[in-house]
Amino acid sequence: MTAIDTAIRATAADIELIGVTKAYDAKTTVIPPINVALRPGEFTVVLGPSGCGKSTLLQMIAGLERVSGGKIVIGGREVQDLEPKHRGCAMVFQNYALYPHMTVAENMAYSLKVAGVSKADRAQRVGVVAKMVGLADFLPRKPGQLSGGQRQRVAIGRAIIREPGVLLFDEPLSNLDAQLRHDMRVELADLHRRIGATSVFVTHDQVEAMTLADRILILNKGLIEQFDTPKAIYHHPASVFVAKFIGAPPMNILAVTGDGSALRLADGQVVAxxxxxxxxxxxxxxxxxxxxxxxxxxxxxxxxxxxxxHEILETNIADQNLRITMPFGAEIDTEQTLSLSFPRARLHLFDSETGRAIHNAFDDAKTAPTFVKEYQ
Incomplete structure (x- = not known):
């Protein structure tokens, strides 16, 4: 473990948002009051569709957007009124924002130079960080001579070199092709294990969320739908929105009616x-x-x-679409009518009005339906 690894791990800070809200005017509220706590050293992924408020939330933590109300507490210190440079955060953007006339080494060392760090110390830290992000052989090059993945590594190295307690990532992999995105996910996961910074990573890509996160915070129109581990979110979605957003293909959602003994489809078929x-x-x-x-x-x-x-079958069941994942080579005649069973232990039930999951719906010992916790 390097001195930089040790320094970042030691400064990893918790983040608490207390009633934080963002509104641009009386009619445009992007984020209603939100309450959430991120643990020190945790890799949190903020996931949601375009326009759900995830980048705005990240920018409020960084200080690039002012909060309309509430408190942001980082490492026990209120920071909502502090300038970005005083918050102990470093940010990696979707746009790499590198200085084209500077070398890789100069780009990474620039913040240290502005802070008055000596030339010798800057060179030593650049060498350590460049090795950490796989750029030791590219220090004399300029951004125009690098691939997209290499430029992203420069941006990450520039953030790490400041030894921040909090690392913020705003969709940093979205400009890369599929193979590079996979490679960078692996590198980011490895980097996080080494340095242990509190990391907040914004994305709309569920694969990035599922593979990188310790916990995933799912946003929908500025509201938290669920905040839990990837495994819990996949196997125990808190709402129809989460169930349909996570998974490829996503969870099937069917409208059913309970008659007091069974759940039936519109055509009368009993499903449970x-x-x-x-x-x-x-x-x-x-x-x-x-x-x-x-x-x-x-x-x-x-x-x-x-x-x-594998194969995916698109089927029709009581005028509703149902997807089925089959192992490769399954002997299925596309002209036939399928006979299906829904294992009771694998079923999820949601309220038809709120879309919230009903806990223990298929537990025969239950006394009454219990709804998943609301965050707001």
């Missing part, structure tokens, strides 16, 4: 036993559906998608 009455939304992952001759649920195949390692 259930004691409550009312309208619900039933969720099941495509890979959890069992295709077998003894299945009581019938579906018509509409389309078959061969992806090499």
């Amino acid at each position: 036993n259930y004691a409550d009455k009312g309208s619900f939304q039933l969720g099941i992952r495509p890979e959890d559906i069992a295709v077998n001759a003894g299945g009581s649920i019938k579906a018509e195949i509409r389309y078959r998608e061969d992806l090499g390692s």
Whole structure:
């Protein structure tokens, strides 16, 4: 472990947002009051669709956007009224924002130069960080002589060299091609294990979120839908929004009606036993559906998608779309009617009005439905 690794790990700070809100005018509230705590040394991914407020949230932490209300506490210190340079954060942008006339070494060392760090110390720290991000052989080059992935490494190195307690990433991989994005995910994960900085990473890409995060904070129109580990979010989504946003293909959501003994589709097919009455939304992952001759649920195949390692069947069930993931080589006749079973332990039930998940819906010992915690 280098001195820089040790310094960053020692300064890793917790982040607490207390009633933080952002509004541009009386009619335009981007982020309603939000309350969340990020642990020191944790890699948090803020995930959501375009326009959900995730970049705005990150910029408020960094100090690039003023909060309209509430408090931002970093390492026990209120920072919402401090300038960005006094917050102990470093940020990596989607746009690398490198100085084209400077070399890699000069770009990485610039913030140290402005801070009055001696030339010898700057050179020593640049050497350590360049080796850390795989740029030791590229220090004399200028940004125009680098690939996209290498330029992104320069931007990351420039942030790390300041030894920040908090690292902020605003969709840093979105300009890279698929292979480079994969490679950079691996490198970022390895880097985080080494330096242990509190990291907040904004993306709309669920693969980045699932592979990088200790915990994922999912935003929808400025509201937190769920904040949990990748595994918990995948297997126990807190809402229909989360269930449909996470997974490729996403969870199937079917409109069903409870008659007091079972949940039925619009055509009367029973999909599960259930004691409550009312309208619900039933969720099941495509890979959890069992295709077998003894299945009581019938579906018509509409389309078959061969992806090499597996196949995805697009089917119609009671005028609703249902996706099924099948292993490669499954013997399925596209003209046949499928017989399906929905394993009870793999089912998810959501309230039809709020879209929130109902806990223990299929636990036979339950006494009453319990809804997933609301964050706001």
